[in-house]
Every structure is written in structure tokens, then in C-alpha cells.
Amino acid sequence: MLPTVFQKAAKVISIIEENQYEAYFVGGCVRDYIIGRPIHDVDIASSALPSEIQNIFPKVIPVGLEHGTVIVRYEQESFEVTTYRTEGVYTDHRRPDEVYFVRNIEEDLKRRDFTMNAIAMDAKGEMLDPFYGREDIVSERIQTVGDAAERFKEDALRIIRALRFSSQLGFSIEGHTKKAMKHYKGLIDKLAVERLTVELEKLCAGSFFKKAVDYIFELEIYHHLPIFNDEPLLLKELEPVASLAPVFAFVALKRSSITVTDCIKAYKCSNQLKQQASNLVDAYHHYKKDGINAWFVYQWPRDHWDHFTYLVKQIDKDIIDIKEIYSIYEGLPILSKKDLCVNGHDLMRWFPERPKGKWIKELLDQIEYHIVISGLANEKSKIKEWIQWNLPVQD
Numbered sequence: 001m002l003p004t005v006f007q008k009a010a011k012v013i014s015i016i017e018e019n020q021y022e023a024y025f026v027g028g029c030v031r032d033y034i035i036g037r038p039i040h041d042v043d044i045a046s047s048a049l050p051s052e053i054q055n056i057f058p059k060v061i062p063v064g065l066e067h068g069t070v071i072v073r074y075e076q077e078s079f080e081v082t083t084y085r086t087e088g089v090y091t092d093h094r095r096p097d098e099v100y101f102v103r104n105i106e107e108d109l110k111r112r113d114f115t116m117n118a119i120a121m122d123a124k125g126e127m128l129d130p131f132y133g134r135e136d137i138v139s140e141r142i143q144t145v146g147d148a149a150e151r152f153k154e155d156a157l158r159i160i161r162a163l164r165f166s167s168q169l170g171f172s173i174e175g176h177t178k179k180a181m182k183h184y185k186g187l188i189d190k191l192a193v194e195r196l197t198v199e200l201e202k203l204c205a206g207s208f209f210k211k212a213v214d215y216i217f218e219l220e221i222y223h224h225l226p227i228f229n230d231e232p233l234l235l236k237e238l239e240p241v242a243s244l245a246p247v248f249a250f251v252a253l254k255r256s257s258i259t260v261t262d263c264i265k266a267y268k269c270s271n272q273l274k275q276q277a278s279n280l281v282d283a284y285h286h287y288k289k290d291g292i293n294a295w296f297v298y299q300w301p302r303d304h305w306d307h308f309t310y311l312v313k314q315i316d317k318d319i320i321d322i323k324e325i326y327s328i329y330e331g332l333p334i335l336s337k338k339d340l341c342v343n344g345h346d347l348m349r350w351f352p353e354r355p356k357g358k359w360i361k362e363l364l365d366q367i368e369y370h371i372v373i374s375g376l377a378n379e380k381s382k383i384k385e386w387i388q389w390n391l392p393v394q395d
């Protein structure tokens with residue numbers, strides 16, 4: 001009996017088969033199933049063309065028709081189905097010039113990156129493994145399908161993928177594969193950097209990150225990783241972490257010549273990641289100046305704390321007990337400005353002679369700060385009393 005994640009998708013495969021086409025589970029889901037890792041998404045490959053899939057299922061979303069990928073909606077769930085394909089020449093090493101649909105699963109498996117990723121599984125759990133991927137999984141070996149040089153010339157991202165699989169799984173890279181990685185690493189520079197970023201994030205998150213870093217040094221791949229090309233040793237200092245935000249914050253804090261913005265630009269990351277990394281840098285400075293006090297805990301979002309403690313550990317070797325942060329959090333009198341029992345209207349009512357101005361915001365900020373940090377009670381009368389003594393000079 002297949003695990004639950006496969007069961008619904010297995011019905012989709014059966015329906016395709018009932019319509020005289022083939023369909024298999026392929027890629028990461030089969031690999032992770034064999035290894036016994038959690039399966040996050042299930043991919044299906046089929047001999048049916050996108051238009052043929054559209055004829056079988058009433059609800060099909062054409063997400064990447066040029067690559068042969070559609071999303072089949074089935075019983076309120078989505079399944080990605082990709083037509084068997086083989087790829088044409090990659091003149092710019094970024095993307096295939098053409099995709100050719102084929103009717104044979106082996107042709108499809110043949111153009112995949114590593115043997116462990118080139119295993120197909122049918123709806124009953126029967127495996128089709130023409131490149132002995134299972135053997136490589138048992139031997140914990142990352143090996144390209146067929147000629148390594150060809151696979152990396154087709155898509156140089158695979159060089160980074162080999163590293164990230166090594167980081168995630170702790171597997172070793174087979175000799176020919178490794179040699180070809182070293183030889184073709186220059187092609188990494190031609191990749192669309194966003195693709196590199198996705199793999200780098202997974203690489204940094206792997207439990208066997210150190211092993212991947214050893215390969216990065218052995219094969220001198222750091223020359224082709226933006227930012228780290230100038231500062232490769234920083235990679236050796238990093239521990240695994242699930243986001244690039246603390247990685248970039250770490251880099252910026254360790255090297256004054258590199259800013260978070262430099263990292264974000266180099267890897268074309270989102271503004272959200274930029275904000276997270278900058279917050280971490282600010283939080284670190286705050287911590288160095290004032291330690292972890294109520295204002296610190298109040299200010300920084302909760303989803304930030306793990307990465308913050310990680311950063312302090314990486315930089316200062318200090319271990320911060322996250323429970324300590326939580327207990328300060330539990331004792332906070334307010335959790336946001338919305339919880340203040342006064343607002344701008346109250347202030348204006350209390351000081352009718354004062355024209356509207358930035359004093360209102362400044363005063364609210366001060367009230368907020370004192371409530372959080374110095375025990376000012378969050379009660380209208382107490383706040384009013386406190387203001388008598390602290391009203392800023394009129395602007």
C-alpha cells in the first residue's frame with residue numbers, strides 16, 4: 001500500500017491509464033519515498049500530450065504548456081502532470097531551445113539529472129529504474145544519468161543541485177560526476193541567478209551542509225557563487241539554516257564591506273527577504289548594545305527569533321535560550337501599538353491648544369516604549385499623568 005500522499009495521485013494515474021496512456025510518479029517524490037524522507041510534492045509524468053490530458057479531465061490548468069506541464073484538478077486537489085519529454089540543445093546553457101515530447105518513459109528518464117531522480121513508479125508502487133537509481137540510493141551516491149558532461153552542459157544548475165542533494169541527504173558525489181562538475185563549473189555563471197538562489201537556499205538548509213561545503217572547496221565552485229566568490233571562508237563558518245535571510249545577515253555582520261543589499265541584489269531575492277535580513281542585522285546590533293530586553297522582544301517578530309539566536313551563535317558562539325525570549329514575551333504588557341489604550345485623538349483632546357503635528361506620533365512612540373520597558377501602566381489616567389511630565393516641546 002502506497003503512503004497517503006500518493007494515493008489520490010495514484011487515482012489520477014489510473015484514470016490516465018484507463019484512457020490508454022501511461023503515467024508514472026517521477027522525480028523527487030519517488031526518490032524521497034525510497035529514502036524514507038517526507039514527500040512534499042508529487043509529480044506525474046505521462047505519455048499523454050497536454051491536449052490529451054485536457055480531454056480526459058474536466059478541470060485542467062495549462063501552467064506550462066510549452067514544457068508540457070498542466071495541473072489536473074481532481075477531487076479538490078491539484079496534480080502536476082508533465083508529458084514525457086526530451087530536451088533539445090541548450091545553446092545558452094540556461095534553458096533548452098526546444099522541448100520534444102516523446103511517448104516512451106525511458107526517453108524521459110534519460111534526460112534527467114541524477115540516477116536517484118530518474119526512477120519512475122506506477123500507481124501500484126512498481127518501480128521502473130533503468131539507470132539503477134535505487135542502487136545509488138543504497139550506496140548513498142549522487143551520479144548523473146549517462147554522460148556527466150552532457151548532463152551539466154544541458155543544464156549547469158545540476159552542478160549546484162548535486163551539491164544541494166549532498167547537503168540534504170549526506171550522499172557522496174561519484175567520481176566522474178565530480179570531475180565533470182569541476183570541469184563545467186564555469187557554466188554556472190551563465191545561469192539565471194534566480195534559479196541558483198533556489199538551490200542555494202536548499203543547500204544552506206541541508207543537515208549535511210558541511211559536506212557540501214567541502215565539495216565546494218574541493219571543486220573550487222565558490223568562484224561561481226556570487227558574494228562567496230570573494231569571501232569563500234564564510235561558507236565554512238556557517239551552520240545549516242532554513243532561510244537565506246540569516247545567511248545574508250551573517251555575511252553582512254562579518255564583513256563590513258558587504259551589505260545585505262549587496263547580497264539581495266547578487267541573488268535577486270525578494271524585498272521580503274531583504275527586510276528579514278535587515279531586521280536580523282538591526283536585531284543583532286540592538287542585542288549587542290542593550291542585550292535582550294522587553295523592547296527587543298516586543299519589536300522583533302516572533303518568526304525572527306530562531307534566526308536571531310542562530311546568528312548570535314554563529315557570530316559570538318553565544319547560546320541564547322529561546323525560552324528566555326518567550327518568557328519575556330509572555331510578560332509583555334502590550335503586543336503592538338494597537339493595544340495602547342490611548343490614540344492620537346485622545347492626545348489631541350487632552351491638548352486642544354496644540355495644532356496637529358508630528359508631536360502626536362512622537363508622543364505615542366514614547367508612551368509605547370515606556371509601557372513596554374519601564375512599567376508605565378497602560379491606563380488612560382496613568383498615561384495622562386505621565387504626559388504632564390514628558391510632553392515634548394511644541395514644534
Ligand SMILES: Nc1ccn([C@@H]2O[C@H](COP(=O)(O)OP(=O)(O)OP(=O)(O)O)[C@@H](O)[C@H]2O)c(=O)n1
Nearest residue numbers: 026027028029111112113114117118155157158
Ligand atoms: N535541472 C534539473 C532539474 C530537475 N530535473 C528533474 O526534474 C525532477 C524534479 O525537479 P525538482 O522538483 O527541481 O527537484 P526534485 O528532485 O523533485 O527535488 P525536490 O524534492 O527538492 O523538489 C528531478 O527529480 C529531476 O528528475 C532535472 O533533470 N534537471
Ligand SMILES: [Mg+2]
Nearest residue numbers: 027028029041
Ligand atoms: Mg520536486
